Amino acid sequence: MIRVLVSDSMASEGIEVFRKTPGIEVDVITKHTPEELKELVASYDGLVVRSASKITKEILDSADKLTVIGRAGAGVDNIDVEAASKKGIVVMNTPGGNTVTTGEHAIAMMLSLARKIPQATASMKAGKWEKSRFMGNEYCNKTLGIIGIGRIGSVVADRAKGLKMNVIAYDPFISQEAAEKMGITLASLDEIYGSADFISVHTPKNKETTGMINAAAFAKMKKGVFVINCARGGIVNEKDLYDALVSGQVAGAALDVFEEEPTKNIDLISLDNVICTPHLGASTDEAQTTVAVAIAEQMVDYLLKGEIRYAVNFPAVSADLMAAITPYLALAEKLGKFQAQIVSGGIEEINIEYSGEILKYDVAPITIALLKGLLTPILNENVNYINAPVIAKERGINVKESRSSAEGDYRSMITLTLKTSEGESITAGALFGRRDPRIVRINQFTVDVIPEGHLLMLYNHDKPGVIGNIGTAIGSANINIARMHWSRLQAEQKAMVVFSTDTPVDAQLLKKLKETPNVISVQELDM
Ligand SMILES: NC(=O)C1=CN([C@@H]2O[C@H](COP(=O)(O)OP(=O)(O)OC[C@H]3O[C@@H](n4cnc5c(N)ncnc54)[C@H](O)[C@@H]3O)[C@@H](O)[C@H]2O)C=CC1
Numbered sequence: 001m002i003r004v005l006v007s008d009s010m011a012s013e014g015i016e017v018f019r020k021t022p023g024i025e026v027d028v029i030t031k032h033t034p035e036e037l038k039e040l041v042a043s044y045d046g047l048v049v050r051s052a053s054k055i056t057k058e059i060l061d062s063a064d065k066l067t068v069i070g071r072a073g074a075g076v077d078n079i080d081v082e083a084a085s086k087k088g089i090v091v092m093n094t095p096g097g098n099t100v101t102t103g104e105h106a107i108a109m110m111l112s113l114a115r116k117i118p119q120a121t122a123s124m125k126a127g128k129w130e131k132s133r134f135m136g137n138e139y140c141n142k143t144l145g146i147i148g149i150g151r152i153g154s155v156v157a158d159r160a161k162g163l164k165m166n167v168i169a170y171d172p173f174i175s176q177e178a179a180e181k182m183g184i185t186l187a188s189l190d191e192i193y194g195s196a197d198f199i200s201v202h203t204p205k206n207k208e209t210t211g212m213i214n215a216a217a218f219a220k221m222k223k224g225v226f227v228i229n230c231a232r233g234g235i236v237n238e239k240d241l242y243d244a245l246v247s248g249q250v251a252g253a254a255l256d257v258f259e260e261e262p263t264k265n266i267d268l269i270s271l272d273n274v275i276c277t278p279h280l281g282a283s284t285d286e287a288q289t290t291v292a293v294a295i296a297e298q299m300v301d302y303l304l305k306g307e308i309r310y311a312v313n314f315p316a317v318s319a320d321l322m323a324a325i326t327p328y329l330a331l332a333e334k335l336g337k338f339q340a341q342i343v344s345g346g347i348e349e350i351n352i353e354y355s356g357e358i359l360k361y362d363v364a365p366i367t368i369a370l371l372k373g374l375l376t377p378i379l380n381e382n383v384n385y386i387n388a389p390v391i392a393k394e395r396g397i398n399v400k401e402s403r404s405s406a407e408g409d410y411r412s413m414i415t416l417t418l419k420t421s422e423g424e425s426i427t428a429g430a431l432f433g434r435r436d437p438r439i440v441r442i443n444q445f446t447v448d449v450i451p452e453g454h455l456l457m458l459y460n461h462d463k464p465g466v467i468g469n470i471g472t473a474i475g476s477a478n479i480n481i482a483r484m485h486w487s488r489l490q491a492e493q494k495a496m497v498v499f500s501t502d503t504p505v506d507a508q509l510l511k512k513l514k515e516t517p518n519v520i521s522v523q524e525l526d527m
Pocket residue numbers: 073074075076095096098099102147148149150151152153170171172173174202203204205208209230231232256257279280281282283
């Protein structure tokens with residue numbers, strides 16, 4: 001039975017998806033300390049979180065069964081994705097499922113902030129009628145500066161335009177053309193700071209954005225600016241924000257997210273000009289149902305069929321793309337596995353050259369399959385599509401992809417060049433009949449080897465009688481030869497032969513083959 005743990009509160013519709021799937025058992029345990037969670041995850045195959053559970057490396061250390069973590073939402077900064085990848089765990093999220101809801105929350109926060117609605121509500125509930133205390137500001141014709149114009153940022157921009165605001169945005173990863181399509185003017189950060197009356201942050205939290213809105217940024221902003229953060233705590237430095245709010249440089253702040261959650265920064269949230277919500281950006285019935293069902297369906301498909309959708313640590317592969325590239329994935333994995341067994345020395349660089357029809361597709365997953373095949377025979381650890389690139393990086397292996405438009409003998413070809421501490425070695429693979437993997441080149445030799453089962457590869461001097469002697473030795477060891485392919489370099493008087501045998505070759509026969517006259521080297525390969 002496949003076991004899934006839901007460790008944060010999640011809409012019942014999502015839990016139902018797991019419950020009604022035969023072969024899957026789901027537990028919902030939302031109250032736990034980090035130590036308890038660490039103990040819990042050890043016995044589950046899948047884990048669903050929102051933002052409350054912090055999935056650290058320490059927690060993952062005990063997660064030996066875990067193959068997938070699903071985030072019912074967008075941000076995965078509460079998950080140590082690198083540690084998960086290293087363990088071969090897929091991390092998936094549901095981008096888009098709560099976009100509109102969170103964009104609406106940012107707008108609601110902006111409107112409430114400038115019209116002091118929460119403060120006025122609290123005052124009235126305290127029995128007061130303080131009409132002159134809560135003088136507000138109009139939005140019409142004011143400038144809204146959006147930092148990060150992705151999914152949520154663009155919803156905010158769209159709604160703000162409806163409020164007749166002048167919208168400008170900073171996002172180094174969005175082209176002018178894409179911004180124009182959204183009807184938004186791109187600006188530099190300094191231009192935003194210098195001209196915006198409202199600034200709303202919608203970037204992910206990462207090394208570049210952490211602390212991005214700090215004292216230096218506040219100093220550049222227009223005096224009396226309003227700041228809204230419904231993205232992630234820590235993008236706006238809370239200490240610097242406090243100072244800017246107290247000095248009046250910032251007229252007000254609307255915060256949904258905090259450096260620490262639940263926040264202990266009571267000084268900040270107690271300020272009169274701060275309004276706040278406890279990370280409610282995505283909290284609508286609609287969004288929670290959507291993300292819960294989406295993540296449960298994605299996880300079920302992964303756990304039962306190995307289908308990967310919206311993984312943050314694996315390239316996006318649609319069902320159509322997957323169907324088209326599956327034979328290439330198999331070929332790349334075989335090629336990597338073959339090459340790993342014939343090279344010697346520590347691998348320093350891998351160069352993968354793609355040519356032919358394969359170039360129609362995104363080759364990123366094919367490269368990962370090749371790395372998986374290559375690293376599997378070399379390492380004791382369990383290598384999969386998720387951790388293969390991480391392991392290669394950790395081992396200092398430089399992975400290069402290139403594309404060749406040269407017309408070759410095959411519809412598609414993958415050529416793998418390995419640079420090791422002992423030299424360079426090249427193999428190439430192609431598909432036979434568009435489906436069946438073949439090794440078509442081993443260094444200077446042109447071959448046609450089916451990379452399957454037990455292979456025995458011999459280099460020899462190109463002299464009469466060698467193949468006969470080898471065949472006799474194999475036959476006398478009672479090993480049946482299923483296939484045989486040989487190739488020669490006439491000018492160099494060298495040849496190679498690859499046998500496919502029904503059973504593995506033992507050490508005694510290997511020794512005997514190595515001692516056979518004119519045999520240069522012998523290698524057995526397990527495919
Ligand atoms: N408060 C809440 O409940 C929720 C918060 N979020 C948060 O909202 C944020 C945005 O989410 P989405 O729009 O879905 O993400 P997205 O990935 O669609 O958009 C993020 C945008 O930020 C831009 N960006 C990245 N680095 C930047 C930088 N240094 N400067 C300026 N722009 C930069 C990217 O190019 C991208 O366009 C994330 O932090 C996410 O975690 C998301 C959902 C709910």
